[in-house]
Amino acid sequence: MKKLITFLMFLLAVGQGATAQEVSGQQMPLPNAELHPLTPSTELHQLAPNVELRPITPTYSDILMMKALSSSELLATPNMPIVPLPFAIAQPLVYGYDASRSETASMEVSKNLRLTATGAYRSYIGLMDVQSVSGGVQYSLGAMTVQGALAANRYLYYGRVVTQYGVSGQLSYSFNPNLALTVFGTYYNTNPLFSMAAFPFVPTTSYGGYMTVGSRSFYVNLGVERRFNAFEHKMETVPIITPAFKISNKVTIELPLGDLTKHLIEEILIKSGPHRR
Numbered sequence: 001m002k003k004l005i006t007f008l009m010f011l012l013a014v015g016q017g018a019t020a021q022e023v024s025g026q027q028m029p030l031p032n033a034e035l036h037p038l039t040p041s042t043e044l045h046q047l048a049p050n051v052e053l054r055p056i057t058p059t060y061s062d063i064l065m066m067k068a069l070s071s072s073e074l075l076a077t078p079n080m081p082i083v084p085l086p087f088a089i090a091q092p093l094v095y096g097y098d099a100s101r102s103e104t105a106s107m108e109v110s111k112n113l114r115l116t117a118t119g120a121y122r123s124y125i126g127l128m129d130v131q132s133v134s135g136g137v138q139y140s141l142g143a144m145t146v147q148g149a150l151a152a153n154r155y156l157y158y159g160r161v162v163t164q165y166g167v168s169g170q171l172s173y174s175f176n177p178n179l180a181l182t183v184f185g186t187y188y189n190t191n192p193l194f195s196m197a198a199f200p201f202v203p204t205t206s207y208g209g210y211m212t213v214g215s216r217s218f219y220v221n222l223g224v225e226r227r228f229n230a231f232e233h234k235m236e237t238v239p240i241i242t243p244a245f246k247i248s249n250k251v252t253i254e255l256p257l258g259d260l261t262k263h264l265i266e267e268i269l270i271k272s273g274p275h276r277r
Helices: 003-022 060-070 258-272
Strands: 101-108 113-124 128-141 144-157 158-178 179-188 206-214 218-227 233-248 252-254
Touching: 206 233, 233 258
Parallel strands: none
Antiparallel strands: 101 113, 113 128, 128 144, 144 158, 158 179, 179 206, 206 218, 218 233, 233 252
């Protein structure tokens, strides 16, 4: 349908352009090929010495044609290559498109030891660009699993570049197939605050623990977490309440309800406090 509309607009534009030239009588003179052969060195004033040269301005039909083309499938794909831009010269993809991508490599050194490396490029349209790289090690010994990782995040926020380095660790112990305990911690050398819009996408220093109760198809993580609030410049306590549904071996849906529960409790306490009117 778009192609048909474009073709009709093209015919209308050609007809209006020809009518405009006939009415105005200002058609550009064409050079005589026999008297003035065109060569690369031929100048325009030599072809038409007695004609006043004026800049060619777009007519109304040209504008209609451009609008028709811009709405067609010809210009539907972006003309910018989807590649990470160097931070030294690039600006955030403010009005661009999502160019996020990630790569992960894993190597099993032994039956109980595994190494993992991850690189990611995330583009938050209209906000900022983030480059991340991390390397981790995982060691399993019976019912206990230990993980450690080093990470580096680089943020480009409207010409401002901030690099964040972090180290993290996690210890998990499975008592039985239906009950497990996990403690974790992450430390960053800096916890930047760019804006409230970027606040949820910048990780900060945190630590905590939770119990996992349930089966393989459905389980719930219940615990508590202490994390740094970059807006208030202090540590805060957030409950961990995360039900999870395992649909297949590769798909698991988790619903983190800790922050929502915290806000609901705070709102109830504020409304029922002594300052309530």
